[in-house]
Amino acid sequence: MKPKIFIDGEHGTTGLQIRTRMAGRADVDLLSIPESERRNAQMREDLLNSADIAILCLPDDASKQAVEMTAANNKVRIIDTSTAFRVHPDWAYGFAEMDNSQGAKIRDARHVANPGCYPTGAIGLIRPLRMAGIISEYHSVTVNAVSGYTGGGKQLIAQIEDASNPEHIDSPHFLYGLTLKHKHVPEMKIHGLLEREPLFAPSVGKFPQGMIVQVPLHVDDLEDNATVESVHAALVAHYANQSIVEVVPLDVAAKLPRINAVELAGKDTMKLYVFGQPGGEHINLVALLDNLGKGASGAAVQNMDLMLSA
Numbered sequence: 001m002k003p004k005i006f007i008d009g010e011h012g013t014t015g016l017q018i019r020t021r022m023a024g025r026a027d028v029d030l031l032s033i034p035e036s037e038r039r040n041a042q043m044r045e046d047l048l049n050s051a052d053i054a055i056l057c058l059p060d061d062a063s064k065q066a067v068e069m070t071a072a073n074n075k076v077r078i079i080d081t082s083t084a085f086r087v088h089p090d091w092a093y094g095f096a097e098m099d100n101s102q103g104a105k106i107r108d109a110r111h112v113a114n115p116g117c118y119p120t121g122a123i124g125l126i127r128p129l130r131m132a133g134i135i136s137e138y139h140s141v142t143v144n145a146v147s148g149y150t151g152g153g154k155q156l157i158a159q160i161e162d163a164s165n166p167e168h169i170d171s172p173h174f175l176y177g178l179t180l181k182h183k184h185v186p187e188m189k190i191h192g193l194l195e196r197e198p199l200f201a202p203s204v205g206k207f208p209q210g211m212i213v214q215v216p217l218h219v220d221d222l223e224d225n226a227t228v229e230s231v232h233a234a235l236v237a238h239y240a241n242q243s244i245v246e247v248v249p250l251d252v253a254a255k256l257p258r259i260n261a262v263e264l265a266g267k268d269t270m271k272l273y274v275f276g277q278p279g280g281e282h283i284n285l286v287a288l289l290d291n292l293g294k295g296a297s298g299a300a301v302q303n304m305d306l307m308l309s310a
């Protein structure tokens, strides 16, 4: 029998992109709810409990309710794309490349929390340097980022694309999260292996999909006499033996005139760059991804495939 997959929230931004990625797959049976019934709690509960794997593409509160709806079911496995369980000790964090054992943890997990889009970039840059002893757990980490506007889901898409929307946003690029209390900070801290919260400064650009995450570093604040070369070497060593995260060679990065935020739109991979002069005082770490690719829907399908391989 083929495994049954139900995407709760399949008509939303993340859910639709997962559905697109699953189209034509003959190895799974996709359970579906009509769009008009998407908030029908009884129907959702029945579908959730009929699935082998349920992928939740819902706001946090609705995700928590969906997990409660399956509390008496010891069969269904869950991938949650919301923020609700990303630092929960009983949930596997769904970033397979974050260390050597994470793929196996995801494969065998009952509950997987898909990482946030910005945290995928930030953790992807920070964690290998923590593990290599280049950044101390008390380092003052700053994360600057720009996301495509689909990152804000249906509501932000409507605000940007529909000029008649009463809350229309006309700006080509705006900062938000100005209270510095963003929902992504806890997972960056925990899975970045940090003792102090990173300072996170997100923004949105007027393009649908794409993301740049930057972590600037002062070389004299680093451990182990780190240099631009040793930082790059630590990332290369960390991401050996996998094909999703690419560490761009130093000499290639050094010749780039710019980074295009939408370069990886539609792809499920991530590129990491290290910028800095040999012997220089500063290093800028950059992650490039699609907020809906490795940042959400692509990662969810990758996690589903790992779970199906158990």
Ligand SMILES: NC(=O)C1=CN([C@@H]2O[C@H](COP(=O)(O)OP(=O)(O)OC[C@H]3O[C@@H](n4cnc5c(N)ncnc54)[C@H](OP(=O)(O)O)[C@@H]3O)[C@@H](O)[C@H]2O)C=CC1
Residues within 6 Å of the ligand: 008, 009, 010, 011, 012, 013, 014, 015, 038, 039, 040, 056, 057, 058, 059, 060, 062, 081, 082, 083, 115, 116, 117, 150, 151, 152, 153, 154, 155, 291, 292, 295, 296
């Ligand atoms: N967009 C992105 O780039 C990323 C999103 N995520 C996460 O994915 C999750 C979904 O986000 P996104 O797809 O962007 O959001 P959307 O708003 O685009 O879609 C959410 C979907 O969930 C439905 N929904 C909302 N509340 C309920 C409920 N109580 N019961 C049933 N269905 C409900 C919505 O229906 P309705 O149309 O009726 O509101 C909609 O179809 C969020 O938790 C988000 O944090 C993660 C990484 C990146």
Ligand SMILES: CC(=O)N[C@@H](CCC(=O)OP(=O)(O)O)C(=O)O
Residues within 6 Å of the ligand: 081, 082, 083, 115, 116, 117, 118, 147, 148, 149, 150, 151, 152, 153, 156, 183, 184, 202, 203, 204, 295
């Ligand atoms: C542009 C925008 O609004 N982005 C969202 C993050 C994307 C999202 O909701 O999902 P994850 O938390 O799972 O990444 C935000 O900052 O809240």
